[in-house]
């Protein structure tokens with residue numbers, strides 16, 4: 156049996172992505188969304204994520220990033236300026252993207268994929284934790300050597316699962332990931348399974364943000380071109 160081709164994922168600082176340009180590749184709908192951000196830093200994160208997802212697709216298909224047209228559609232309201240992203244004219248390609256303050260992530264592959272990146276905040280929000288973690292997860296986070304990193308670990312996994320339709324925002328406690336490792340060493344991608352999903356975890360070496368990708372194929376973390 157042949158191994159399915161991996162899903163490709165990229166994570167980087169917003170500034171690192173934008174240093175290579177690419178903002179001009181965004182569609183009018185994306186530029187309008189970007190322009191609606193009041194804060195320059197949020198706009199930069201949005202643009203960088205939408206550039207990075209084009210780089211992922213370009214790497215997957217071996218085409219120039221300029222050939223990739225990203226579209227979105229919201230299943231809730233039908234609008235085409237937000238919601239699940241997809242690649243125009245390439246329905247067989249699956250994509251996902253995420254932005255947080257100062258960092259962005261994206262993925263492209265031949266199988267469903269969801270990614271999330273989240274900055275590790277300065278303090279834990281007990282109310283949020285109780286809302287989104289199962290009892291087992293909550294206990295593991297509280298007992299972890301680094302509870303903030305342990306919380307972000309579960310949070311990005313759950314958000315990535317939302318993006319593939321395997322979890323729901325209002326019922327995150329029901330998605331119990333306490334069987335997955337609580338500790339992920341900084342700078343080393345770690346793999347786990349939450350059937351049928353392959354989970355890839357990553358914590359940046361400077362310990363500023365956590366990242367997770369879930370896909371039915373293995374995910375390969377590649378350096379942004």
Ligand SMILES: CC(C)(COP(=O)(O)OP(=O)(O)OC[C@H]1O[C@@H](n2cnc3c(N)ncnc32)[C@H](O)[C@@H]1OP(=O)(O)O)[C@@H](O)C(=O)NCCC(=O)NCCS
Pocket residue numbers: 201204227229230231232236237238239240251252253254255270271272314317318319324
């Ligand atoms: C999907 C969701 C959990 C991600 O939110 P988040 O973690 O705060 O933000 P992230 O930066 O990690 O991810 C945002 C990206 O997820 C993608 N996304 C949005 N909805 C998505 C969906 N249903 N499925 C997969 N991906 C989705 C978009 O590309 C979005 O990027 P953009 O805002 O730059 O276009 C959040 O958007 C959500 O809960 N959406 C459902 C509610 C909704 O659709 N509200 C609008 C109704 S009109």
